[in-house]
Amino acid sequence: MGMTMSQKILAAHAGLDHVEAGQLIKAKLDMVLGNDVTTPVAVNEFRKAGFDKVFDKEKISLVMDHFTPNKDIKAAGQCKLCREFAGEQDILHYYDVGQMGIEHALLPEKGIIAAGELCIGADSHTCTYGALGAFSTGVGSTDMAAGMATGEAWFKVPSAIQFRLTGKLSPWVSGKDVILHIIGMIGVDGALYKSMEFTGPGVKNLTMDDRLCIANMAIEAGGKNGIFPVDEVTVEYMKDRVNREYKVYEADPDAEYDEVYDIDLSTIKSTVAFPHLPENTRTIDEVGDVPIDQVVIGSCTNGRLSDLEAAAAVFQGKKVAKGVRAIVIPATQDIYMKAMEMGLLRTFIEAGCIVSTPTCGPCLGGHMGILAEGERAVATTNRNFVGRMGHPNSEVYLASPAIAAASAIAGKISDVKDVL
Amino acid sequence: MNAHGKVHKYGDNVDTDVIIPARYLNTADHKELAAHCMEDIDKDFVNKVKPGDIMVARENFGCGSSREHAPIAIKESGIACVIAATFARIFYRNAINIGLPILECPEAAEKIQNGDEVDIDFDTGIIRNITRNETYKAQPFPEFIKDIMKSGGLLNSLKK
Numbered sequence: 232m233g234m235t236m237s238q239k240i241l242a243a244h245a246g247l248d249h250v251e252a253g254q255l256i257k258a259k260l261d262m263v264l265g266n267d268v269t270t271p272v273a274v275n276e277f278r279k280a281g282f283d284k285v286f287d288k289e290k291i292s293l294v295m296d297h298f299t300p301n302k303d304i305k306a307a308g309q310c311k312l313c314r315e316f317a318g319e320q321d322i323l324h325y326y327d328v329g330q331m332g333i334e335h336a337l338l339p340e341k342g343i344i345a346a347g348e349l350c351i352g353a354d355s356h357t358c359t360y361g362a363l364g365a366f367s368t369g370v371g372s373t374d375m376a377a378g379m380a381t382g383e384a385w386f387k388v389p390s391a392i393q394f395r396l397t398g399k400l401s402p403w404v405s406g407k408d409v410i411l412h413i414i415g416m417i418g419v420d421g422a423l424y425k426s427m428e429f430t431g432p433g434v435k436n437l438t439m440d441d442r443l444c445i446a447n448m449a450i451e452a453g454g455k456n457g458i459f460p461v462d463e464v465t466v467e468y469m470k471d472r473v474n475r476e477y478k479v480y481e482a483d484p485d486a487e488y489d490e491v492y493d494i495d496l497s498t499i500k501s502t503v504a505f506p507h508l509p510e511n512t513r514t515i516d517e518v519g520d521v522p523i524d525q526v527v528i529g530s531c532t533n534g535r536l537s538d539l540e541a542a543a544a545v546f547q548g549k550k551v552a553k554g555v556r557a558i559v560i561p562a563t564q565d566i567y568m569k570a571m572e573m574g575l576l577r578t579f580i581e582a583g584c585i586v587s588t589p590t591c592g593p594c595l596g597g598h599m600g601i602l603a604e605g606e607r608a609v610a611t612t613n614r615n616f617v618g619r620m621g622h623p624n625s626e627v628y629l630a631s632p633a634i635a636a637a638s639a640i641a642g643k644i645s646d647v648k649d650v651l
Numbered sequence: 652m653n654a655h656g657k658v659h660k661y662g663d664n665v666d667t668d669v670i671i672p673a674r675y676l677n678t679a680d681h682k683e684l685a686a687h688c689m690e691d692i693d694k695d696f697v698n699k700v701k702p703g704d705i706m707v708a709r710e711n712f713g714c715g716s717s718r719e720h721a722p723i724a725i726k727e728s729g730i731a732c733v734i735a736a737t738f739a740r741i742f743y744r745n746a747i748n749i750g751l752p753i754l755e756c757p758e759a760a761e762k763i764q765n766g767d768e769v770d771i772d773f774d775t776g777i778i779r780n781i782t783r784n785e786t787y788k789a790q791p792f793p794e795f796i797k798d799i800m801k802s803g804g805l806l807n808s809l810k811k
Contacts, residue, residue, distance in 0.1 A: 272679045272719050272720070272723075280806035282806075305678050306677040309679070357717075370745075371719035371745035373749055373805050374748060381809060419664055419711060419714060420739070423737060453711060597676075614666075616666045617692065
C-alpha cells in the first residue's frame with residue numbers, strides 16, 4: 232500500500248523505506264521550535280534531566296512572541312530565562328524584540344523551514360509549515376526539551392484525510408474562509424490524530440499566504456498536521472529564502488485516505504466562526520445582527536502582508552465605527568516595514584485603527600487588547616474558546632481580514648459589500 | 652498502580668484555555684498554575700478537588716494550545732487520572748511525557764457522573780464505578796508508552 236505525503240516525510244526521517252498508520256517511530260528532526268511561554272518549561276526539564284548541551288545549535292529556534300514586548304514582570308523573567316539559555320547554548324535562531332515576529336510567520340519568512348523537512352514546535356500552530364510541503368506539528372515543552380537534547384522525537388504515524396480542491400476563490404474570500412468552512416464541516420475533532428492533506432488543481436490558485444493560513448488551523452480540526460504539495464508557488468516562495476538543498480515528497484498514487492472531501496473553492500463564501508468553538512461556522516449572509524466592541528487583525532493565522540493588504544483595501548477612505556477599537560498587528564518586522572512602505576499603515580491609522588509591533592498579544596488574551604465582561608470581538612485569529620481574549624464572559628468571532636475590517640467600519644459583523 | 656477518588660465531570664471539547672487560561676502563563680511554577688486550574692469552566696474546582704480525585708470528560712479533552720501548563724496544572728491540583736472518550740493529540744502526548752495518567756474509555760466517559768467514587772487499576776485498564784456498581788474497560792497503553800511512564804516521564808526514559 233502506498234504512503235501519504237506526510238508518511239513519506241516521516242519514513243525518510245526515521246530511516247525507513249515504509250511506514251504505516253499507527254506505527255510508532257523515532258525520527259530525526261530538522262528543527263525544534265519554542266516560544267517565551269513554552270521554552271521556560273522546556274529549559275527546566277532539559278536541565279532537570281541533566282542535559283547540558285543542545286544537539287545542534289543551528290536546528291533550534293526560540294522566538295519571543297507571546298507576551299512580548301514583556302507585558303509584566305513575570306513575563307520579563309520568562310524571556311530573560313530564554314535569552315540566557317540561548318546565549319549559553321549559542322542558539323543561532325534566537326529572535327527577541329527588534330528581530331522577532333510571530334513565530335509561524337517568521338520561520339517560513341526567514342527560510343528556517345523548507346519543503347520535505349521535519350519540524351516539531353512547542354506551540355500548537357507549528358502545523359503552519361505544512362504549507363511549504365514540510366511535516367510539522369505542535370508538541371509540548373517536554374517533547375521540545377527531548378528534541379533539543381537528542382534531535383529526535385517519537386511519532387505515531389498518522390492516517391490522513393484528503394481534501395481535493397478545485398476552482399478559484401471569489402473576490403474577498405481567502406484561505407481563512409476555506410479552513411473555517413472545512414472546520415465547520417468536519418468539526419473540531421474531525422481530523423483528530425490525522426494528517427490533513429490538501430491536493431487537487433485548486434491548490435495552484437491559492438497563494439502561499441492562503442496556504443499558510445489553511446495549514447495553520449489544521450490543529451483547530453484536531454489535525455496532527457496539514458500539508459500541501461510543493462508546486463511553483465512553493466518553489467518561488469522559497470527561492471530567495473532557503474539557501475540549502477530541500478527534498479520534494481509526493482503522496483503515492485495508491486496512498487489510502489480515511490476520508491476524501493471534494494471542495495470547489497469558487498463555492499466558498501466568507502465565513503465566521505461563532506463562540507465558543509471554531510466549528511460553529513456561519514456564512515456571512517447567515518450571521519444576523521451582531522454588534523461588536525473590538526476588531527483584531529493579526530496573529531500567526533492572518534498577520535501576513537496579503538492579510539494587511541486585504542484589510543487596508545476595505546479601510547481605504549473609511550472610518551472605524553464609533554465605539555469600536557480596531558487593532559492591527561503585522562506579524563513580523565519585515566511585514567511591518569513593507570506595510571509601511573506600501574502606505575497600508577497610513578490607511579489603518581487614518582481609519583482610526585491602532586498599529587502594534589508584532590506580538591501574539593490579544594489572540595491568547597495575553598495583552599494589547601483584552602476584552603471586558605460582555606464584550607465582543609471579531610478577530611482574524613484562530614481560537615474563540617471561552618475566555619480566549621479576556622473575560623470568561625466575552626466573545627470572539629473568527630473571520631478573515633476583509634470581514635474583520637468591514638465589521639470594524641460597520642460596528643457589527645458585516646460583509647465587505649455592505650461597507651464599500 | 653491504582654487510583655481511587657471522587658469524580659469531577661466535564662463535557663466535550665474541554666480546551667487548554669479553560670484548563671489554564673493564558674493570563675496565568677507568565678509563570679512555569681506548578682503550584683501557581685494549579686491555583687487557577689479549570690478557573691474559566693469551574694471556578695470552584697480548586698476548592699473542591701482533593702488529592703487522588705479523578706477527572707472525567709467526553710470527547711476531545713485538552714484541545715487547543717500545546718501548553719504543557721495544562722496537564723501540569725491538573726496533575727499538581729491532585730488529580731490522579733483523567734478519563735475521556737478521546738483526547739486531543741498534543742494533550743495526550745504531554746500527559747504521558749509528564750507522567751499524568753490518562754485513559755481513553757468512551758463507556759466510562761459516558762456513564763460516570765459528577766461526584767461518583769471510582770477505582771482504577773492501571774495495569775489492567777479496569778475502571779470500577781463504586782457508586783453505580785459498574786465496571787468499564789479502558790484501552791491499555793502500548794508498551795512503548797508504558798516504558799516512558801515507568802521511567803517517570805520522557806526525559807528520564809532518554810537518560811537510561
